[in-house]
Amino acid sequence: METFELKVAEQQGTLAVMEVAGYINNEGGEAVAKEARKLLDAGHRTLLLDLKATRIINSIGISLLLEVLERTIEVQGALAFCCLTPSIAKTFQIMGLSQYTRIFPDRTSALAELLPAQ
Amino acid sequence: MAKPVRVRLVLPRVARAELLASRAVEEAGQRIAFPRDTLAEVKLAVVEACLNALEYGAGDVEVEVVAHPNDARAWIEVAVVDHGPGFDPSTVTRPVLEDKLRSKRKRGWGLELIRRLMDEVEITSEPGRTKIRMIRRRGGE
Numbered sequence A: 001m002e003t004f005e006l007k008v009a010e011q012q013g014t015l016a017v018m019e020v021a022g023y024i025n026n027e028g029g030e031a032v033a034k035e036a037r038k039l040l041d042a043g044h045r046t047l048l049l050d051l052k053a054t055r056i057i058n059s060i061g062i063s064l065l066l067e068v069l070e071r072t073i074e075v076q077g078a079l080a081f082c083c084l085t086p087s088i089a090k091t092f093q094i095m096g097l098s099q100y101t102r103i104f105p106d107r108t109s110a111l112a113e114l115l116p117a118q
Numbered sequence B: 001m002a003k004p005v006r007v008r009l010v011l012p013r014v015a016r017a018e019l020l021a022s023r024a025v026e027e028a029g030q031r032i033a034f035p036r037d038t039l040a041e042v043k044l045a046v047v048e049a050c051l052n053a054l055e056y057g058a059g060d061v062e063v064e065v066v067a068h069p070n071d072a073r074a075w076i077e078v079a080v081v082d083h084g085p086g087f088d089p090s091t092v093t094r095p096v097l098e099d100k101l102r103s104k105r106k107r108g109w110g111l112e113l114i115r116r117l118m119d120e121v122e123i124t125s126e127p128g129r130t131k132i133r134m135i136r137r138r139g140g141e
Helices: A027-043 A059-074 A086-093 A107-114 B020-033 B034-054 B097-102 B110-117
Strands: A005-012 A015-021 A044-054 A080-083 A102-104 B004-009 B061-068 B075-082 B118-124 B131-138
Touching: A005 A027, A005 B075, A015 A027, A015 A107, A044 A059, A044 B020, A059 A080, A059 B034, A059 B097, A080 A107, A086 B034, A086 B110, A102 A107, A102 B110, B004 B020, B004 B034, B020 B061, B020 B075, B034 B061, B034 B075, B034 B110, B034 B131, B110 B118, B110 B131
Parallel strands: A015 A044, A044 A080, A080 A102
Antiparallel strands: A005 A015, B004 B061, B061 B075, B075 B131, B118 B131
16 A cells, blocks of 8 residues: 655766655655755755655655755755646645745656756 | 445554545545546545544544535545544644744644645544544535
8 A cells, every 4th residue: 555665766966866656654754854865965966856656745744855855955955846746736835845846747857957957 | 316425434543544544535536436636635635634633632533434426516525533632723823834944843734734625624622522524525626
């Protein structure tokens, strides 16, 4: 039931792409936050979370994503998302996340936008 | 006239129990051909209500899902009941992202999401019984 999986799918320059699948709850959110910390500590500054295979994020998972956002802001980096389901997009809109993150419809458009900026 | 689809369950106190309620909403919603994207929003609201009940409540967490098929605008009604100490919903402040980013406590989004994802939300709470009743209509906001 909604098995969680996380993979660092791409690392190009200071950009890293994390593919997240399944339910982002406290455990999933912790896993994302831990991997994000590792990537930022390793020098990456732009993190793209590909949520193509994520159907639901609960509010605890959201709070952990905010920790990732806070950390990227601290290192003057950027957090971006792509491939959001309509309900996750609405959740982010309710929270006002688009003010602080970049949101793309798909990974291709995200990479086209984020890579040249490095 | 088709009868409403009614599902009742008591959540076990195990990890991811809230997803059982989400699954019940999905099953009931699919039986009345509720739009998938709208149903996904109802599922998230129900997950949040169940998380609150499991975290702050005590005893059984009871969930009832009723999917009404035949009205001009089909609708789904969900009630989540817990038996914890209760709370005063009027004292729950609305979260502001800017403040949350500056704060160590980044949680506190559940009730806001429930209110924004559903068309109607009614919270009744007293010591020993808290009930969140919520409705989402086809074509609602």
